[in-house]
Each structure stands twice: as C-alpha cells, then as structure tokens.
Amino acid sequence: MYGLVALGYHMTWVTSRTMNFSQGHAVMGGAVVAYALLVGLGWPFPLALLGTLAALAALGAVVERVAVRPFFLAGSPAWLLSTIALGIIAENAAMLTFGKDARAFPSPLTKPILVGGAGFYPQELLIPLVGLALMAAVQLLYHRSAWGKQLKAVAWNGEAAGLMGINVPRAVMAAYALSALLAGVAGVLLAPLLNVAPTMGTIIGLKAFAVAIIGGLASAPGIVVAGLGYGLVESFVAGYVSTGAREIVGFALVIAVLVLRPWGIGGARPSRRV
Amino acid sequence: MARAGWLALALAAAALPLATANTYYIYLGASVGLLVIVTAGLNVLAGFTGQTSLGHAGFYAIGAYAAALSVTRLRLPMAVAVLLAISVTALVGAAVAGAALRVSGPYLAMVTIAFGIIVEGVLVEWVSVTGGPGGIFNIPKLSLARHYWVIAAVAAIALWMTANLRRSAWGRAFVAVKDSEVAAESLGLSAYYVRIAAFTVSAAFAGAAGALFAFLNGYISPDSFTLQTSILFLLVLLFGGLGQIAGPVVGSLVLVLLPELLTRIADYRLILYGTLLLASIYWLPAGVVGALRRGRRPTAAAGANSAGPSSGPFSPGGPAPSATGAALTVERVSVAFGGVAALSEVSLEVPAHRITALIGPNGAGKTTLLNVLSGYYAPDAGHIALAGRPIAGRPPHLIARAGVARTFQTAQLFGELSAGGNVAVGVAGPRLGGLLGALCGTPAARRRERELAAGARDLLAGLDLTSVADAPADSLAAGLRRRVEIARALATRPRLLLLDEPAAGLTPAEIASLDGQLARLRDAGGPTLVLVEHHMDLVMALSDHITVLDGGRVIARGDPAAVQRDPAVIEAYLGAAPAAAS
Numbered sequence: 001m002y003g004l005v006a007l008g009y010h011m012t013w014v015t016s017r018t019m020n021f022s023q024g025h026a027v028m029g030g031a032v033v034a035y036a037l038l039v040g041l042g043w044p045f046p047l048a049l050l051g052t053l054a055a056l057a058a059l060g061a062v063v064e065r066v067a068v069r070p071f072f073l074a075g076s077p078a079w080l081l082s083t084i085a086l087g088i089i090a091e092n093a094a095m096l097t098f099g100k101d102a103r104a105f106p107s108p109l110t111k112p113i114l115v116g117g118a119g120f121y122p123q124e125l126l127i128p129l130v131g132l133a134l135m136a137a138v139q140l141l142y143h144r145s146a147w148g149k150q151l152k153a154v155a156w157n158g159e160a161a162g163l164m165g166i167n168v169p170r171a172v173m174a175a176y177a178l179s180a181l182l183a184g185v186a187g188v189l190l191a192p193l194l195n196v197a198p199t200m201g202t203i204i205g206l207k208a209f210a211v212a213i214i215g216g217l218a219s220a221p222g223i224v225v226a227g228l229g230y231g232l233v234e235s236f237v238a239g240y241v242s243t244g245a246r247e248i249v250g251f252a253l254v255i256a257v258l259v260l261r262p263w264g265i266g267g268a269r270p271s272r273r274v
Numbered sequence: 275m276a277r278a279g280w281l282a283l284a285l286a287a288a289a290l291p292l293a294t295a296n297t298y299y300i301y302l303g304a305s306v307g308l309l310v311i312v313t314a315g316l317n318v319l320a321g322f323t324g325q326t327s328l329g330h331a332g333f334y335a336i337g338a339y340a341a342a343l344s345v346t347r348l349r350l351p352m353a354v355a356v357l358l359a360i361s362v363t364a365l366v367g368a369a370v371a372g373a374a375l376r377v378s379g380p381y382l383a384m385v386t387i388a389f390g391i392i393v394e395g396v397l398v399e400w401v402s403v404t405g406g407p408g409g410i411f412n413i414p415k416l417s418l419a420r421h422y423w424v425i426a427a428v429a430a431i432a433l434w435m436t437a438n439l440r441r442s443a444w445g446r447a448f449v450a451v452k453d454s455e456v457a458a459e460s461l462g463l464s465a466y467y468v469r470i471a472a473f474t475v476s477a478a479f480a481g482a483a484g485a486l487f488a489f490l491n492g493y494i495s496p497d498s499f500t501l502q503t504s505i506l507f508l509l510v511l512l513f514g515g516l517g518q519i520a521g522p523v524v525g526s527l528v529l530v531l532l533p534e535l536l537t538r539i540a541d542y543r544l545i546l547y548g549t550l551l552l553a554s555i556y557w558l559p560a561g562v563v564g565a566l567r568r569g570r571r572p573t574a575a576a577g578a579n580s581a582g583p584s585s586g587p588f589s590p591g592g593p594a595p596s597a598t599g600a601a602l603t604v605e606r607v608s609v610a611f612g613g614v615a616a617l618s619e620v621s622l623e624v625p626a627h628r629i630t631a632l633i634g635p636n637g638a639g640k641t642t643l644l645n646v647l648s649g650y651y652a653p654d655a656g657h658i659a660l661a662g663r664p665i666a667g668r669p670p671h672l673i674a675r676a677g678v679a680r681t682f683q684t685a686q687l688f689g690e691l692s693a694g695g696n697v698a699v700g701v702a703g704p705r706l707g708g709l710l711g712a713l714c715g716t717p718a719a720r721r722r723e724r725e726l727a728a729g730a731r732d733l734l735a736g737l738d739l740t741s742v743a744d745a746p747a748d749s750l751a752a753g754l755r756r757r758v759e760i761a762r763a764l765a766t767r768p769r770l771l772l773l774d775e776p777a778a779g780l781t782p783a784e785i786a787s788l789d790g791q792l793a794r795l796r797d798a799g800g801p802t803l804v805l806v807e808h809h810m811d812l813v814m815a816l817s818d819h820i821t822v823l824d825g826g827r828v829i830a831r832g833d834p835a836a837v838q839r840d841p842a843v844i845e846a847y848l849g850a851a852p853a854a855a856s
Binding site (some may be wrong): 019021053065067070071078080081082084085086087088089091092093095096202206209210213217242245247248252254255258259273 | 326373374376377379380381383384385387388389391392395396399501505508512540542543544545547548549551552555556
C-alpha cells in the first residue's frame, strides 16, 4: 500500500528530480472524490472509480503546472515548499467542502469471508493484489511503451531529450498525473478501511515518502521491497509493543537507513561531479 | 536609517505593556517574540546555510519540556531551567545534525520531518515523564508583562546575535558552503562540520523559545509541536525574508497578527497560509524585507574605489620556502570512470617554487588530474605525496589544509559575498574562531574580524582588485571573477596552487597582466604552481616545466622548448607528424 503511493514519488523523481511533497493529500483527494461521487451523487462504483481517477490525474497535472514547473526549469529547490503549500490548501479546501469529520466509506466488499474460523475482509486482500498489479503495470509501461521510453529519456538527461524533440514539460506533467493517479487508487482502496477525512493524507504521505527514501528514490524494485518491509515492521511493532510506538520505530528506521545508506537500499551510490 | 528603524522597533516593543492593559494584546506580542526567536535561529540554517529543516517544532518541544520538567520536577529556578533547555536542545541538535547532514535536499527534509514526528511520538507515549497527550500542567509563570519583557529582550538578543554571526568568519563560511560547497572545501572548510554548527545554533534558538513558551502558558502538550508548527516556522521565515536579519520580525508580526485581524474567516486559515507560502515563493524570493530593500537601494556600485593601500609589490606571504626539490610527487596514478580509464599510471614530479604546466588535447585527463590532486576524486591506484607526505584519497578539505589550493575551470565564487568577503573566507580557512564569540561579537572576535578584512584587502591589492573589494561577487565580469578566485586561493597561503585554465575567457590585456602576476608570484618565492591551460603563448612564456597528457597518459615532459619539438606532442595536437610520415 505504501509502496503504491511511494511509487508516485519515484515516478516524478526520476523524470524531473522533483516530487510532490503532498502526495498524501492526493491519497486523501482520491478518497474524498470517490466518496462524493459514490455516496454524494450516487454513481455506481465503476463509474465513480473512473471519475476519481480522471479527477486525480487532472489534479496531478495542476500540481505540476502550478507548483513544480516554474522551479523545475530554473533548477530551484523551491518545489519542495510549493507542493507543501498546495497540500495545505487542498486539505483546507477539503475541510470546507467535505467537513472536518471522518465518514465511513461503503464498499462492495465489506462482508467478511470466513476461512476455517478466521475472518478477514476481502478488502485487505485486495489492497496488496491491486497494488502489486499496478506496480507491474507501471513497470511494463515504463520499460516497454514508447511513451515510457520518452519518460526514461527525460530521466536520463532532460536537456538532451529536449533536443531530440521530446516535450520535456509534458513528459514531466504526465509523470505527475500518473503519480497522482496512483495515489488516488490508494485512496479509494484505503477509504473503506480507514475513514474518509481531510486530515487522513499527511501521515500516509509521510510514510510513503519514508518508504520511497528507504527503498531508494531512483529504484522501483527497492521501493516495492521497502513498502512490504515497512508494512511488516509496522504491524509487528504495533502488535508486540504498542500502536503509538509504531511511528517512532518507523521513522527511526528511516533515519538509520539514511545514515547508513543515504542512497537507499535499491539505489546506486551517486558519484559526485566537480 | 536601518539603525533608527531597529531603535524605533525596540522602543515600540518595550512600550507595549505600558500602552495597553489588555492581556490578550500582550500575549500576542509575546507570541510574536517567541516566533522571532525560533525563526532567527532557523534563518541561520535555512537563510545563511541553505539547508531546509521541517523538524524545528521538535527542538521547540524539547526546549519546552526540558524547561518545564526542570522546574516542576527538579525545582530549579526559571533562569537555570532556560539555560538547561538551551544546552539540551543544542546537544540534541548537534546529534541530529550529525546524522541528518550526511544527506541533502529531499532526503534532509525527510530526516528532519522524521525527527519531528519521533519527538511528537515520544511526548505522547512516554507518559511517566511527559504526561502523555495531556502534557504538563502547573508550570510556574511570571506576571504576563514581566514575561513579555523577558521574551522581547531574548528576541532582541537573538536578532543581534544573528547579525553578529552574519558578519563573522562563521557567517561567511555558512554562505560559502551554501553558494559553492566544492569551492568551500577547496579552502579547507568541511561543509559537513560547518552545517552541523549552523544546525546546532538554530536548534539552540528553538530550544530557548520553547522554554520561554512553557513559562508563558504554564501548560504544554504535544499538540503545540506538530509538523504544521514546523511548516509555520519555515513559512514565517520565507515570507519575511530568507537570509535577511529583519526577515523573522516582519514574518512573525504578519503571521501572528493577520489571522487575528481576520477571525471571521478562521476556517480559511490554512488556505491563507498555503497561499501566502506559494505567493512568497513565487514573487518574493527574498521575502518582504528583501523586496523592500531591493526597491530602496540601487545595486551596489561596483566602481566605488575604496582608498586602500596602493598596489605595492606583490607579497604572497606564503610559508617560508622549504628546501627546493619536488613539492609534489605523483606516482602511477590511475582513475577510471565506469570502465573508461581517465588517467592510467600517470607519474609526475612538480619541482618546488616553479611553474609546471599541464597541457594536452581536450579529454586528455588534465582536469581529472587536478581533481585527484585536490581530493575531489579518489585515485583507483597510485601514490600522491605533498612535500613527502601522502595525500591520495583524502577528502578535499584536508588536502586543502595540507597546503593545496586551487581554482576552477568556471570560477566558483560565493555569489552572495563581496569580492573581499570571498577572499576573507580563504584567509580564515578552517580557523573560524569560537562560535559563541562570533554570536556575541566579543572584542576578540571583532579584532580577529579586522585582521581577516585587512588580510583580504592586501591580497586584493596585490592583484589590482582593490576597486572591486566591496562589489558583490555575482556582479563581477568573467575576468574579474577569475582574478578574485586566484586571490582567494592565495589567501589560504598554499604550498601548491593548482590553476585550472586561468586564462580562459580573459581579454588579451588581462592575459598579459595574469602572465606578469604569476611570474611575480614565482619570483617572490610564492607557492609552487601547476597550471592547466590552452593558451600556448602563456604556457610557453611562463612555464619552467611542461607535462603533456593525452588519453590519460603522460606522452612528454620537459622544458617548453623541448616539448615544442617533441614529435609525440605534435602528433597528439595535429595528427600524424609530417616527419613521421617518411
């Protein structure tokens, strides 16, 4: 689950060396929009899902246009703060339209399945399955399609890619749209488990960011592994120590990984240029 | 002008409790003061040193809890509690910085965010000490007006300290590692260590503010120290003006008072913050203070000729000339980048107090060799000795301290500093003096500052640069930038000076003057010079000794006349030599 959101950081990072620090708010956006379409307007689930994904892709494009492009082209690190600013605005906007209170999200799959006396929700199974499937799809898209190759070219050397006729800003915008879309899927998947609330995004975004950093921002396989590992460690700590210690241990882990292996588990040591 | 403004501000701040009896206004004033203290500290880190922290609420929290606990549990007096809180946060800050500053950019943001969340988590979980989610009650308080004055005084001291720091060798070192880490290290500064110092100072400021916050409210809980608080700190600073001494004041005033004036739209407060943050990034890169300043003052006149000592005979003031012989020995050094050999088994002897030129076609490995000599690349094999001591593979700042200075192919000046400031960074090198002395502007620190400035002036005068001493380095033309860079490298009193294409981009007149200056430098018994250069006139006229590289190998060496006749050299430059055709 974190892996899915974390992959969004990875996509924009490799294409443009920038990322949406408010990726968590896109998760929240996915949940809120899906809730509004499904419950507010009474759309059927497949239609609501499509609508949500379209809305999120558009949101990603807007984030890129407003908060990233002016700084990405100038090589300024201000994108970090400008995306945070957009996230703050999004959270407040959601509060005003959606209300501050958390709401339960109806899911077509809430009936527990009983297997030999132990019950679990199909939703809990669905998340890793959909997550892995999407990750595989993204990898396939990235490595096989012409469009993915364009993104890769931009990732290698934006200037050269631009000279070869690739529209670099558009490629970056596409990466942002895709990254927000992934976050939106995560939001829809998570909504029935957690409750839908404007404040739900921050901590998810941070944990996904932690996963992305641990796995190595430039390494998709590293991120997938880190996502699974982080989830396991979290539930282990929550089970054996306390739920409160979960965040402490999780983020201490991030610091430890960064100190020992600053480029992440799956990344390569960057060489420095003079 | 500026001084009068500060005085008026101080008077207005001091008079607030006399002018109004409304405790709410005084409380707001105290809040502004606290925010000023935190953001003045953050300014040292983000403004001067260019590192973003999104975890300063964590230090604010540690200061508050340390002070509250030492008063409620240990029964210490308040003043002692505040000092204790500052020390504790400074220590924690140094430890966090040691871990966090190995990384930069988004990674650093993550580490600081993680730190803030861990602190918040510990405050909630460690109920027996911190009181858990409920926090700590019954912290003794002063009367509001008296406490307000204490906060205002500390805020004034905090601003005064950052102003002192900005003018000191430390302040210049902070800016230097921000503007060009590579160049700062070539002058002997450890960027890592300098950043840790900045981080520690900013943590200590946040701790002081946290302690005063605990005594202002009499009650603290984890709710006050979230990620949102950290973001607010950064917003205040960005809005007021990153790197501007007055930035924290303007930012704090606006961001505390604005929501108060607009209570009717309290629901929109986050949108307001977000928009302000976005707007200040877009339109106010130097904040409100920076924008005002730019509007009022035209750019500094570069031609203002300050009356310094006239350019007398050049005195390099290097170390006493040691016995002649090899200043630098390079033995069978090899470097490969991903399988491509950039240097293979290069051996070289550079005689002391002479000018040795490295020439060769593009891609021959000349600049790679300089980067190996100055420590930016570690050689894969081979030995390098500086006056008999091995230096191969050591980090750049230690090699610089051993006496190797260099310039870069594209001059890397610290753009935010003046030309004189750039040279002063070199004069000070790693000897930055006491950090506390720099903060407080002690007489000893001031004296040292005058010595550094005088040293920088002399060096600039020696290269006929007195007229640009006060000009911002960013505003200088290419030729001047190169000369300032040479002055800065000389300022470290090097044994060995590596010049990477010093004549590139210079006018013929400037090249002639450079020629004269380098010759004078040698004749005055200055540092040993190694020159990478494409201007053959300059190389042939100046060099005592030439080494020719091609494809990462030494193909010829000798005095200029011999090298010019060498068939291998002619072939490397012109293709097959006519003589070799027969």
